[in-house]
Amino acid sequence: MNKIIPRLLIAGYFSIFIIIIVGLGWAWHTYREAPDQPIAYSHNKHINFVGLECTHCHAYADRALMPGIPPLQTCMECHENVATDRPEIIKLTAYWNKKEPVPWINVNYLPPHVYFTHKRHVKRGFECAECHGDIAHMDKVRQVKSFRMGWCVTCHRANNGPTDCWTCHK
Amino acid sequence: MELIEQFALVNTPVFLKTVKMLLAVMYIIHLPYIGMLLGNTLFSLIFNAMDKQQPNGLHATFSRRLIDSVAFRKSISLVFGVLPLMVITLIYIQILQSGGASTTLFLIYSLVPIVLGLIAVNVYRITFSQRSYLSILIGAAGIGLLLVGYFVLIASVARFHEPDRWKFVTSLTSLLVSYNAIGNYLTFLMASLAISGAGIVFFIFKWQNDSENDTPEFQRYARQFGVIISLIFTLLIPIFLIFSFITLPDVAWSNSMMFSGILVIIVLAIISLVLTAMLQRNDLKYGISLFVLFIIAYSLLVITNAITRENSLVELSKTINLKGEAMLAELIPERGEVGSGLTDYARGEDIYKRICSTCHRFDKQIVGPAYNTVLGKYENDINKLVAFVSKPTKVNPDLPPMPNLGLKINDVEAAAGYLIKTYQEEYK
Known part of the structure; x- marks a missing residue:
């Protein structure tokens, strides 16, 4: 009996940590993992192999608050003829034929109480990778930078950007 | 930073995979050794x-026996201590190239x-017989240096697991x-x-003959x-392991990393059960198994760490691979004469x-011109x-x-040649 109790205690103690890891994993999977998009679009393929520029699709990246998600028309400029037999392009064509936009899931998201202007950062000379990670080599988009206030403020300080509250919280 | 780039060789996917495996092996050799030494x-x-x-x-006998253990022999210190550490540093330079330059410098x-620290610890061992305070001070300084160095x-x-912070790591404090x-x-x-x-249980009683x-x-x-110390600190490991998991950036997480973490906890639980059994029986029956289990736990910790690193550096690895492939393509001789x-x-x-017909036709514009x-x-x-x-x-x-x-x-x-010939014969 005396030998069993310490063993049970040890098993129980370590089980708690296994439960914690499983819980953390569940939370990460549910809230933080890069989502599967309706179409498995690869930035890596289009930028490094096809040779497209970021602004080819995100036309407003350097001239508006939001970079803009390309309309289906942009995709169909090429994919009306290119790789039409591939499963992902078949899905794309189906959206096009139904005249429905692709319901992309937002990955690099800033909450509504943050005023962020895309063009200001691009015009200041920041590369896309500074905030989006090496998105040019991503097959599946994921959020690399935390986009927490501390991260933004550290970068603003490092680059002599404004750090007063009003800049980002209008 | 330029120096770091000069050190790095051309990476190909196979080469990169090989050095990463070597990195894991070096860690598995080095960490248990340095742990015991510390x-x-x-x-x-x-x-x-x-x-x-x-x-x-x-106390005097125990103190001497601890310092006399195999870990302190010069050849062992070189093979398990200094050499793997050098290889680990070189491999990180190779894996990251200039990607994490400031962190690589640290x-x-x-x-x-x-x-x-390793030298000071060795001096402590050599001067141990003098039993002087100076010897103890040198030993303490050695421990201090090792603790600082490993931090x-x-x-x-x-x-390395936080590429989003690399740019901000400019001083030792920020590191x-x-x-x-x-x-x-x-x-x-x-x-x-x-x-x-x-190690006390394994090396003093199983390895060294003078235990008789x-x-x-x-x-x-x-x-x-040995058994009590091992049990106490084994029980503490998961607390800090979980803390390091919680503080990892999201990009470092994956299902395999969690699975590996769970395996670490299971092995630690088995180690604790073995130690409890040893304490209850008051014998050393499981001394060898215990040591092997610790090596397994270390290996799993190294694997978990490698998985988190790979998760964080997916894009960097792709960039380095592409760069390596392009450089290799330039080095490989062409087939036949130009x-x-x-x-x-x-x-x-x-x-x-x-290839070409994906975007081109002779008689109509698709993506590229006709x-x-x-x-x-x-x-x-x-x-x-051709150009x-x-x-x-x-x-x-x-x-x-x-x-x-x-294309080559x-x-x-x-x-x-085919395009010009077809154009001249059929479409001109």
Whole structure:
């Protein structure tokens, strides 16, 4: 009996940590993992192999608050003829034929109480990778930078950007 | 930073995979060794100081036996200590290239206190017989240097998992102020002290022959000390392991990393059960198994760490691989003489059908222009077409740029030859 109790205690103690890891994993999977998009679009393929520029699709990246998600028309400029037999392009064509936009899931998201202007950062000379990670080599988009206030403020300080509250919280 | 880039060789995917495996092996060799060295020296210093305060034969013997263990032999120290550390640093330079330059520099800096610490610990061992306070001071300085060195090293390695912070790591303070680095460091310390306890049991009683000459009182004392120390610190490891998991950035997480973490916890649970059994039976029946289990736990910790690193550096690895492949392509000699592909029409037709026709037709514009509108200008200068396809540039602002297809020169020549021939015969 005396030998069993310490063993049970040890098993129980370590089980708690296994439960914690499983819980953390569940939370990460549910809230933080890069989502599967309706179409498995690869930035890596289009930028490094096809040779497209970021602004080819995100036309407003350097001239508006939001970079803009390309309309289906942009995709169909090429994919009306290119790789039409591939499963992902078949899905794309189906959206096009139904005249429905692709319901992309937002990955690099800033909450509504943050005023962020895309063009200001691009015009200041920041590369896309500074905030989006090496998105040019991503097959599946994921959020690399935390986009927490501390991260933004550290970068603003490092680059002599404004750090007063009003800049980002209008 | 330029120096780091000069050190790095050209990476190919296979080479990169091989050095990463070597990195894991080096860690598995180095970490248990350094853990035992740290723990044994620390315990030896404590018992030595206790004996100096109040002479006690048991403490003096134990202190000497700890420092006399195999871990302190010069050849072992070189093979398990210094050498793997150098290889680990070189591999990180190779894996990261200039990607994490400032963190890589701190990794190199950490070698200084670590090597000095190893020397000081060795001096403590050599001067142990003098039983002087100076010897104890040198030993303590050695421990201090090792603790500082490994904190910098572990913080640098932890920062590799946070590429979004690389740009901000400009000073030692910004390197060390990281919850994840602290979590990893405390896990390392707990694991070091835990394996030291197991090492006392394994090396003093199973490895060294003179254990038969020890008094039963010493044997009981050392055995109990080793087992209890090992049990206490094994129980503490998961707390800090979980802390280091929580403080990891999201990009470092994956299902395999969690699975590996769970395996670490299971092995630690088995180790604790074995230690409890040893404590209850008061024997050393499981001494070898215990040590093997610790090596397995270390291996799993190294694998978990490697998975988190790979998760964080997916894009960097892709960039480095692409760079390496491009550099290799330049080094690999072309098939045949330049110009020999121009009349290989069958190969040209095959390349046209497989690659070119994705975007081009002879008689209509698809993604790229129709061939019959552009090939005319290359008709009398086929080499110009070969040069353009080899290194395309944007010509028509209304159309997407033509990508670099990465074809060998003979293949480009064959395609160009076929295109011009077909154009002249059928579409001109």
